[in-house]
Amino acid sequence: MAAGDAILGHVVTFGRVLHEAGLEIGPGRVADALRALDAVDLERQEDVYFSLRQTLVSRHDELDLFDRAFSAWFLRAPVLPPARTRSAATTETRVGAQSDRLRAREAEEDGEQSDPLELGASGQELLRDKDFAELTGDELRRLRELIRRIARTRPERHSRRRTPDSRGDRLDVRRMIRRSLRAGGDPLDRPLRARKNVPRKLVVLCDVSGSMDSYARALLLFLHAVVGTGRGVEAFAFGTRLSRLTPDLATRDPDAALARCTEAVVDWGSGTRIGASLREFNEVYGRRALSRGAIVLIVSDGWEREDPELVGREMAKLARAAYAIVWVNPLKGNPQYQPLAGGMRAALPYVDRFLPGHNLRSLEELAAVLAGIERRHAA
Amino acid sequence: MGFQSIDELEDALRAADYLPDRGLSTALYLALALSKPVLLEGEAGVGKTEAAKALASVLDARLIRLQCYEGLDVAHAVYEWNYPRQLLHIRAAQEGTLREEDLFGPEYLIRRPLLEAIDSDEPVVLLIDEIDRADEEFEAFLLEVLSDFQITIPELGTIAARRRPAVILTSNRTRELHDALKRRALFHWIGHPSIDREIAIVRLRVPGVPERLAAEAAAFVRELRGLDLAKPPGVAETIDWAMALNALGRKEIDAEVVQQTLGSVLKYREDVDAVQDETLSRLVEAARAAAATG
Numbered sequence: 265m266a267a268g269d270a271i272l273g274h275v276v277t278f279g280r281v282l283h284e285a286g287l288e289i290g291p292g293r294v295a296d297a298l299r300a301l302d303a304v305d306l307e308r309q310e311d312v313y314f315s316l317r318q319t320l321v322s323r324h325d326e327l328d329l330f331d332r333a334f335s336a337w338f339l340r341a342p343v344l345p346p347a348r349t350r351s352a353a354t355t356e357t358r359v360g361a362q363s364d365r366l367r368a369r370e371a372e373e374d375g376e377q378s379d380p381l382e383l384g385a386s387g388q389e390l391l392r393d394k395d396f397a398e399l400t401g402d403e404l405r406r407l408r409e410l411i412r413r414i415a416r417t418r419p420e421r422h423s424r425r426r427t428p429d430s431r432g433d434r435l436d437v438r439r440m441i442r443r444s445l446r447a448g449g450d451p452l453d454r455p456l457r458a459r460k461n462v463p464r465k466l467v468v469l470c471d472v473s474g475s476m477d478s479y480a481r482a483l484l485l486f487l488h489a490v491v492g493t494g495r496g497v498e499a500f501a502f503g504t505r506l507s508r509l510t511p512d513l514a515t516r517d518p519d520a521a522l523a524r525c526t527e528a529v530v531d532w533g534s535g536t537r538i539g540a541s542l543r544e545f546n547e548v549y550g551r552r553a554l555s556r557g558a559i560v561l562i563v564s565d566g567w568e569r570e571d572p573e574l575v576g577r578e579m580a581k582l583a584r585a586a587y588a589i590v591w592v593n594p595l596k597g598n599p600q601y602q603p604l605a606g607g608m609r610a611a612l613p614y615v616d617r618f619l620p621g622h623n624l625r626s627l628e629e630l631a632a633v634l635a636g637i638e639r640r641h642a643a
Numbered sequence: 644m645g646f647q648s649i650d651e652l653e654d655a656l657r658a659a660d661y662l663p664d665r666g667l668s669t670a671l672y673l674a675l676a677l678s679k680p681v682l683l684e685g686e687a688g689v690g691k692t693e694a695a696k697a698l699a700s701v702l703d704a705r706l707i708r709l710q711c712y713e714g715l716d717v718a719h720a721v722y723e724w725n726y727p728r729q730l731l732h733i734r735a736a737q738e739g740t741l742r743e744e745d746l747f748g749p750e751y752l753i754r755r756p757l758l759e760a761i762d763s764d765e766p767v768v769l770l771i772d773e774i775d776r777a778d779e780e781f782e783a784f785l786l787e788v789l790s791d792f793q794i795t796i797p798e799l800g801t802i803a804a805r806r807r808p809a810v811i812l813t814s815n816r817t818r819e820l821h822d823a824l825k826r827r828a829l830f831h832w833i834g835h836p837s838i839d840r841e842i843a844i845v846r847l848r849v850p851g852v853p854e855r856l857a858a859e860a861a862a863f864v865r866e867l868r869g870l871d872l873a874k875p876p877g878v879a880e881t882i883d884w885a886m887a888l889n890a891l892g893r894k895e896i897d898a899e900v901v902q903q904t905l906g907s908v909l910k911y912r913e914d915v916d917a918v919q920d921e922t923l924s925r926l927v928e929a930a931r932a933a934a935a936t937g
Contacts, residue, residue: 314670438724
């Protein structure tokens with residue numbers, strides 16, 4: 265069984281390579297892969313490839329990574345390193361933002377975990393109105409719990425599913441029959457079922473380009489807490505490109521998630537491409553009906569580098585699918601602000617609610633709007 | 644399980660008028676060999692549902708389909724009691740004494756797809772279609788069924804599968820499925836077919852279609868997929884369209900006939916609007932050129 269052992273070794277190591285590249289590979293998967301290889305003809309490379317892919321990968325967006333690893337490992341072809349390994353080198357250039365974040369994290373580690381709500385009423389009030397751009401790392405940390413509380417309110421919609429409910433509107437026939445047996449067949453008791461409310465889908469698109477840097481941090485805390493409220497929340501970050509953020513927010517700490525996605529979507533020195541990012545969203549995710557019936561929350565200052573008209577066109581598409589669109593623009597916190605930026609002007613006709621979101625108080629307002637929002641734009 | 648190799652299964656599928664690519668054949672073969680469910684994902688119209696039908700046909704198995712939708716619950720997926728019948732029985736037995744067992748026996752049970760598939764003596768291919776449309780509670784329930792292949796009905800006890808059905812799940816990815824469910828299944832992503840395979844599929848599914856017409860139709864649809872459309876056409880649309888063109892007696896395509904029949908390829912008005920005039924003529928020319936050289 266020397267050949268068998270060799271395969272076992274190969275697959276186990278390959279599993280480890282994939283795991284390190286960020287794929288979730290448990291022992292169960294590796295066992296499946298071995299069973300699959302046992303069932304196919306190992307002479308044919310294509311069959312080996314599909315057997316491994318179908319047992320080790322379970323998401324479409326992992327296919328690229330798998331292909332690279334496969335050609336590196338089994339075909340010994342020279343490959344480009346996967347994107348995420350580059351981060352160590354390039355993040356060094358962003359010393360300012362990065363060291364700030366480090367400091368915040370260190371403070372968190374050695375500072376005793378005092379309840380941020382014990383700030384004292386006046387301190388809290390001050391923080392509440394302070395512009396996010398002016399917060400220190402420590403202040404931001406103290407806001408974390410408050411932000412989490414705000415994020416907990418989720419807008420709801422009626423589910424099609426019914427559950428037992430004494431104030432329901434439909435007869436629960438199964439229970440009625442069962443209970444009627446006790447009364448010799450007479451339906452004395454009439455149990456009811458009602459539709460319950462479930463959280464409405466929420467899609468968040470957050471601009472993390474340079475001009476938004478100071479706000480993105482606080483808003484990301486907010487997003488992190490919103491994703492933590494359960495399923496049905498999808499978060500994306502965009503700059504010059506779009507990147508799905510949900511898995512990172514669900515598992516990592518928000519600072520690390522922000523650093524990683526900023527890396528992925530922002531080209532330094534080139535501005536924001538809101539229109540192109542929206543188009544990417546509509547094409548890849550909108551087509552999969554991710555935005556259908558959802559509340560779409562866009563966080564951006566509306567500075568479009570390239571083509572404001574594209575912003576308008578893609579906003580129109582988005583508005584057709586979405587239940588409502590909320591645009592949060594931190595610049596709106598300034599009383600003098602007027603939406604003159606071309607991208608912002610093009611987007612506004614499709615926006616149901618336009619809010620500031622530059623400090624804690626405005627996040628509270630945002631949460632209240634999200635909780636009570638009604639569809640206003642025409643479908 | 645009947646098939647000794649991927650090639651053998653592939654030949655059988657071809658004989659059943661389904662042209663799988665190697666990846667899909669491997670997925671279906673492994674599903675049988677490892678007796679694991681297989682999850683097929685891909686854009687609409689790439690032939691996910693057709694794959695299940697073809698598999699059922701080559702296995703000589705009964706295809707049981709559960710179409711998922713939001714709000715799908717146990718009463719519609721697994722079983723339900725036949726209430727009118729129970730009520731009638733209660734009425735009829737009014738004089739005598741009535742035992743609960745009399746009312747909740749197999750004869751009062753309405754069997755839905757999942758129960759049918761588990762409690763079957765003949766071979767079954769269970770197609771759980773568009774699982775991404777069902778809500779998460781149902782997904783969790785389904786996970787249980789797919790781990791144990793048994794269903795518990797409180798009044799009757801547990802019914803275990805005597806032979807495991809082959810299970811195919813499909814998803815259009817309107818949302819991500821639960822990891823636990825994905826871990827349970829093999830995963831195969833179906834992309835749009837290569838141009839040669841698409842031509843072969845059209846010729847197989849549209850009897851009597853001229854070779855040239857099939858090639859031009861496939862090439863034109865391929866051009867369409869390169870545009871920025873709300874819903875790019877799948878293989879199903881290519882087949883429909885080739886059928887329409889063939890029915891019109893065409894031997895090849897031109898701008899005029901494409902214009903007339905575009906509705907069977909593009910299903911959104913904004914998409915049809917985007918493919919007009921110069922764009923349309925340009926694509927027709929490109930498709931004709933590609934078909935002539937290919």
